[in-house]
Amino acid sequence: MAELLTDDQVTAALSTLPDWSARDGALVRSAELPSFAQAIQVVNRVAEIAENDDHHPDIDIRWRTLTFRCRTHSSGGITALDVSLAEEIDGVLDALA
Numbered sequence: 540m541a542e543l544l545t546d547d548q549v550t551a552a553l554s555t556l557p558d559w560s561a562r563d564g565a566l567v568r569s570a571e572l573p574s575f576a577q578a579i580q581v582v583n584r585v586a587e588i589a590e591n592d593d594h595h596p597d598i599d600i601r602w603r604t605l606t607f608r609c610r611t612h613s614s615g616g617i618t619a620l621d622v623s624l625a626e627e628i629d630g631v632l633d634a635l636a
């Protein structure tokens with residue numbers, strides 16, 4: 540099972556992820572896309588990455604606003620897998636937002 544990050548490790552990771560915060564044992568980011576269709580494109584691209592990595596974010600879709608929550612369910616909190624996933628989600632948003 541993946542190791543949980545310490546609070547200090549989470550703080551250090553967040554310093555490189557300015558659009559993310561830590562809430563309730565998860566890395567959380569919201570993003571508003573120009574349209575619902577573009578929001579769904581982002582979701583589809585993130586879904587592909589999540590399947591490849593076998594690590595899946597919780598995703599909330601409200602019209603064109605997406606909220607991603609990255610936590611390792613099997614570990615019960617934030618692990619290095621979530622930091623990597625957050626970086627990959629940033630990459631998708633940078634490319635499509």
Ligand SMILES: C[C@H](O)[C@H](O)[C@H]1CNC2=NC(N)=NC(=O)C2=N1
Nearest residue numbers: 593594595596610611612613614
């Ligand atoms: C067997 C497989 O690796 C697990 O079920 C994976 C799938 N995706 C997952 N995603 C997340 N975010 N947390 C998990 O614990 C998790 N477990």
